[in-house]
Amino acid sequence: MLQIYNTLTRQKEYFRPIHEGHAGMYVCGPTVYGDAHLGHARPAITFDLLYRYLLHLGYKVRYVRNITDVGHLEHDADEGEDKIAKKARLEQLEPMEVVQYYTNRYHRDMEALNVLPPSIEPHASGHIIEQIAFVQKILDKGYAYVSDGSVYMDVEKYAKDYPYGKLSGRNLEDIVTDTRELDGQSEKKHSYDFALWKKAAPEHIMHWPSPWSEGFPGWHMECSTMGTKYLGEEFDIHGGGMDLMFPHHEAEIAQSCAALGHESVHYWMHNNMITIAGKKMGKSYNNFITLEQFFKGEHELLSKPFAPMTIRFFILMAHYRSTVDFSSEALEAAEKGYARLQEAYNRLQKLQAGAETSVEVSGLREKCAEAMDDDLNSPIVLQHLFDSARAINTVYDGKGSISAADLDELRKVWKDYAVDILGLRLEEQGAGDENRKAFDGAVDLLLDIRLDAKRNKDWGTSDRIRNALTELGFKIKDTKEGYEWSL
RNA sequence: GGUCGGUUGCCCGAGUGGUUAGGGACCGGUCUGCAAAACCGGGGACAGCGGUUCGAAUCUGCUACCGACCUCCA
Numbered sequence: 397m398l399q400i401y402n403t404l405t406r407q408k409e410y411f412r413p414i415h416e417g418h419a420g421m422y423v424c425g426p427t428v429y430g431d432a433h434l435g436h437a438r439p440a441i442t443f444d445l446l447y448r449y450l451l452h453l454g455y456k457v458r459y460v461r462n463i464t465d466v467g468h469l470e471h472d473a474d475e476g477e478d479k480i481a482k483k484a485r486l487e488q489l490e491p492m493e494v495v496q497y498y499t500n501r502y503h504r505d506m507e508a509l510n511v512l513p514p515s516i517e518p519h520a521s522g523h524i525i526e527q528i529a530f531v532q533k534i535l536d537k538g539y540a541y542v543s544d545g546s547v548y549m550d551v552e553k554y555a556k557d558y559p560y561g562k563l564s565g566r567n568l569e570d571i572v573t574d575t576r577e578l579d580g581q582s583e584k585k586h587s588y589d590f591a592l593w594k595k596a597a598p599e600h601i602m603h604w605p606s607p608w609s610e611g612f613p614g615w616h617m618e619c620s621t622m623g624t625k626y627l628g629e630e631f632d633i634h635g636g637g638m639d640l641m642f643p644h645h646e647a648e649i650a651q652s653c654a655a656l657g658h659e660s661v662h663y664w665m666h667n668n669m670i671t672i673a674g675k676k677m678g679k680s681y682n683n684f685i686t687l688e689q690f691f692k693g694e695h696e697l698l699s700k701p702f703a704p705m706t707i708r709f710f711i712l713m714a715h716y717r718s719t720v721d722f723s724s725e726a727l728e729a730a731e732k733g734y735a736r737l738q739e740a741y742n743r744l745q746k747l748q749a750g751a752e753t754s755v756e757v758s759g760l761r762e763k764c765a766e767a768m769d770d771d772l773n774s775p776i777v778l779q780h781l782f783d784s785a786r787a788i789n790t791v792y793d794g795k796g797s798i799s800a801a802d803l804d805e806l807r808k809v810w811k812d813y814a815v816d817i818l819g820l821r822l823e824e825q826g827a828g829d830e831n832r833k834a835f836d837g838a839v840d841l842l843l844d845i846r847l848d849a850k851r852n853k854d855w856g857t858s859d860r861i862r863n864a865l866t867e868l869g870f871k872i873k874d875t876k877e878g879y880e881w882s883l
Numbered sequence: 884g885g886u887c888g889g890u891u892g893c894c895c896g897a898g899u900g901g902u903u904a905g906g907g908a909c910c911g912g913u914c915u916g917c918a919a920a921a922c923c924g925g926g927g928a929c930a931g932c933g934g935u936u937c938g939a940a941u942c943u944g945c946u947a948c949c950g951a952c953c954u955c956c957a
Binding site: 424425426427432433434435436437438439440442479564565566567615636637638639640641642643644666667668669670671674675676677678679681710713714715718719720721723725726727728729730731732733734736737739773775776778779780781782783786789790792793795850853855858859862866871872873874875876880 | 905906
């Protein structure tokens with residue numbers, strides 16, 4: 397039975413859905429004012445893994461991942477400028493043009509990483525009316541106040557009735573003493589009050605009418621609003637990066653409790669950060685590498701381009717709650733490991749069944765299930781797949797055998813866990829369109845000629861063909877029967 | 884400063900009381916015209932100092948170092 401680590405309780409809990417057979421999950425998506433980097437790949441892949449596993453377990457899943465296209469402010473909640481608007485002005489584009497541009501590119505990168513699209517991908521800008529209604533509810537309940545056209549959460553009042561800070565393990569006193577004094581907070585009662593609605597400054601391009609002012613929603617509003625709109629006032633899982641725990645998710649809890657009188661989320665899940673030389677990779681650290689740069693190898697820290705599946709595999713090699721430290725060396729190791737898995741998968745499809753099974757293949761499905769049930773332990777699943785790869789290679793080498801029933805099961809387990817759950821694109825090699833068939837045939841022909849040359853001990857011709865193909869990027873392997881090749 | 888987390892072999896990275904993690908690199912062997920791949924075997928690790936225990940990488944205390952959040956952030 398699936399256990400997931402709930403940040404709320406700081407322990408692993410059995411997943412018990414609110415509605416039998418259904419699972420609702422909400423994940424904080426990207427702010428679309430820049431290209432996706434490795435850090436965006438982490439939550440996308442982590443929660444893709446969860447989504448895929450829930451589907452595998454037979455749940456009907458509604459997966460909501462938002463697009464943040466309004467409301468995140470440049471510097472602080474009071475003086476900042478809407479990020480999207482700023483970028484738009486700089487580039488002389490319509491705000492929605494910027495949003496569309498980066499959304500398209502985000503989708504392209506996610507598709508490359510084999511991240512399944514969510515069931516619903518709501519835009520904050522498309523839910524202004526709902527957000528205004530949500531703010532109004534909080535006002536009606538008396539947990540917010542209007543000040544100069546903006547609406548703020550009355551955190552002090554809220555904290556008297558609800559435990560504020562429970563998710564991130566803070567209490568109000570800590571927050572009081574630790575919150576930096578910022579300029580221009582005069583319109584807030586307390587520094588820790590956060591904006592639910594902000595009056596737009598004249599230079600703002602993106603703003604909407606509301607009962608309080610022409611403005612835009614506070615940056616935590618969209619998740620509370622859209623999460624409950626599409627998943628219900630209570631739903632199962634909310635995910636996101638650890639850096640969002642405070643204040644973003646804490647504020648979400650406060651907003652939901654204030655408006656609805658109860659919490660919305662049963663399981664809070666947080667993926668850890670990606671580091672680069674031990675430091676967090678992030679937009680504001682100027683040390684981030686975009687996914688496109690990875691795919692093209694265009695960054696000084698990268699020794700070469702890395703395929704999307706290498707990135708995915710690299711991220712799955714570590715547990716989602718651990719930090720994972722990036723280096724070109726680590727990625728190269730991942731690349732080789734992935735190739736080994738790919739090779740084993742290809743061979744698995746070609747294996748011939750024997751009378752009995754002499755290699756250790758039993759219990760693979762159970763072991764993989766056990767690992768996934770244990771808070772999505774993808775590294776352990778990979779460990780089992782590698783163990784299985786050894787068995788496959790043994791049989792492939794003719795040093796062992798496998799029965800028809802075991803072979804069939806093995807193929808199914810690999811399909812289920814490696815392809816469907818881990819989301820590795822192992823089976824899309826050389827799928828047969830006409831061009832590809834002709835191409836394969838041509839390469840086979842060359843290697844047949846080489847084989848003849850070898851039989852005639854014409855090493856010159858033999859090596860010439862192998863070297864030339866290797867030069868072009870082919871990998872040639874001699875086997876007892878003849879040869880194998882791959883690109 | 885407050886809160887939380889981490890420190891595992893050459894590198895990445897699992898593991899929570901006793902049993903081989905796994906991957907990459909490296910070394911040796913088998914195979915091979917050579918090579919590659921594959922297979923077999925190998926060495927090496929649990930930050931430091933105490934404590935609990937028959938037994939600790941795993942529990943506990945202290946120390947050192949690193950990081951995250953507290954401010955936009957995945």
